Amino acid sequence: MSGIVGLISKKDCKETLFYATDYHSHLGTEYGGIAIFDGKKITKKIHSIAKAQFKSRFYEDIDFMQMHGNAGLGVISDRDTQPLIMRLKFGEYAICGTGYIDNQIDIARKMIREGLVLSEAYDDRVNQIELVAHLINKGKDLIDGIEYMFNNIQGSMSLLLLGKEGIYAVRDKYGRTPLVLATKNSEKIVVSETCSFKNLGFKTEKFLGPGEILLLTENRIRQIRKPTNDLRLCTFLFVYTGFPASEYEGKNVEEFREESGRLIARKDDVDVDMVAGIADSGTAYAHGYSYESGVPVRIPLLKYTPGWARSYVPPSQEIRNLVALMKQVTAESLIKNKRIAITEDSIVRGTQLKNYLLVKLWNAGAKEIHVRPACPALMFPCKFLFSTRTLDELFARRILKKLLGRHPDDIKPYLDPDSRQYKKMLAAMEKDLNITSLRYQRLEDMILATGLNKENLCTYCWIGQEKAGQ
Known part of the structure; x- marks a missing residue:
């Protein structure tokens, strides 16, 4: 399981985003990534964390130190390089996610037969975030595309999408992986693990429900899709995966x-x-x-x-x-x-x-x-x-x-x-x-x-x- 973070503020969000992301380090050992929107463009940095910790990789990165903006995504990834910046027909978005698409190879082969080019596709795996972006791009609009993605994958996927309009927080259709909204004054954060924001001064507002979609902007939180009642939370989160200070469904x-x-x-x-x-x-x-x-x-x-x-x-x-x-x-x-x-x-x-x-x-x-x-x-x-x-x-x-x-x-x-x-x-x-x-x-x-x-x-x-x- 990967850990994902989305943060939007009225001031520079980089430092808070960095620490909140680092607090997900128990969830993955492959890649760490951050994307930040400065009001004009989205910039990202991704590092392998297989042989060095997230903090050290980014502390030593001069390009990262020069990144600034009031909205951003962070991810500790167990598998795929992410976040990815994808230019969809609805606009440009940084995207990160957590989950597993069990039918990813079948979907990828179908896309390739239809003439689509996948930049990270192999015989036995693809970059799931790239696959998700292409599925979303088939919708009439962004939300319809997310619905299309939900209906075509077998497995699970919770997502964060950062665009010029704000951050979309999308919990898995059956809530197998958690997403939690917290606030501190005007700052808003969405995370996988509640332990990631406690030392940063945020307070829990709500656990997103299955399939729920929120849009976070500087000034408001807007519910785009209501949750269903069909929750199927992964029990192994309690048994092993989750950090002891975290909560799931309270x-x-x-x-x-x-x-x-x-x-x-x-x-x-x-x-x-x-x-x-x-x-x-x-x-x-x-x-x-x-x-x-x-x-x-x-x-x-x-x-x-x-x-x-x-x-x-x-x-x-x-x-x-x-x-x-x-x-x-x-x-x-x-x-x-x-x-x-x-x-x-x-x-x-x-x-x-x-x-x-x-x-x-x-x-x-x-x-x-x-x-x-x-x-x-x-x-x-x-x-x-x-x-x-x-x-x-x-x-x-x-x-x-x-x-x-x-x-x-x-x-x-x-x-x-x-x-x-x-x-x-x-x-x-x-x-x-x-x-x-x-x-x-x-x-x-x-x-x-x-x-x-x-x-x-x-x-x-x-x-x-x-x-x-x-």
Whole structure:
């Protein structure tokens, strides 16, 4: 998932835009970009942030330091170079977005057959922001074009468009990714993460609804398209992706994680000497587990934060493995001869947990290791955000393929924690990971911890259905 920011003010917006964008750095490690409108033209700068942080890339950029204007966009991108400046038939716009278009290749091939030239198109991917711009350009006007885009993509897309008339904020048709409006005096900001504006003095005005479109100008906020009631917010935002200080639909991420840890402990029956969270996202689960069970929290695995990013975010397995190896350092005296409950946000691919973290704990002398992920086993590649793309990437699916010799024709028995097949799968996972026990959070408890209705949450990656109970 990428993080996007739109800011409009009656004064130079560059500094505030820069810091608000930087506060989305936990969402992507590929590109950082900023576009600013000075009243006459839009100027942009894009840098790779794969090997250097957003702040350092832009601090060192003389051209960026000379950019000024009262309206701008910022983005931390997990995949595409953005924002792009596109000259549509309705005018010139800087565009950035977050989401994933599952049918992007089919759309791109159709456009190319029709004679359209795409500047960033390959056999297996295109620049989704460029694709979105061309889809919007097919409309009678900008808003009709956005409707056309919504109706032709499979997946999700929230957008910000900066033009001479102001900033259009467009939340995904089903609200899978958040957009939040906040204000400070006459300044207006729209962001993915509420943590991005708290230290900048802004106050939340509203969470945009599914499909809602706002136009922000210097003097007003105008609703262009009313929201629908069909919200399908990505639950993984609470589980892992979101920053702890952020809120989604008014619900705080850290609070969710603590409550989730409580629910895990409430249904656990192991005797352990300590509970430890895999930093950073696993830490709050450990605190919740401790509050409920009375088991003390210890920190036997310490994250060396100054030089290493989040290990799930980098696009290649090689880089993810390197980050997992290097960033967690053991405190052996806390581990030796101890029975440890490990709280983890999730087990996605399982390679980092198996090959690095658990090995470190065993080598440091752990007596028992009990792993407690805060969500169910991930069974389906995500169709709505840039994440896992194949069944074989997923730890649970690889275990089932190893057990059965193929992917099962009927996955339903392996989604039921009380079934014989599920318990057999769980035993195989424990053996593969070389741990004392493994217990996943149940779907209903994960949903309960969000404080939202199950009808408003996307649970596709766990059960293959967008809404629980469909």
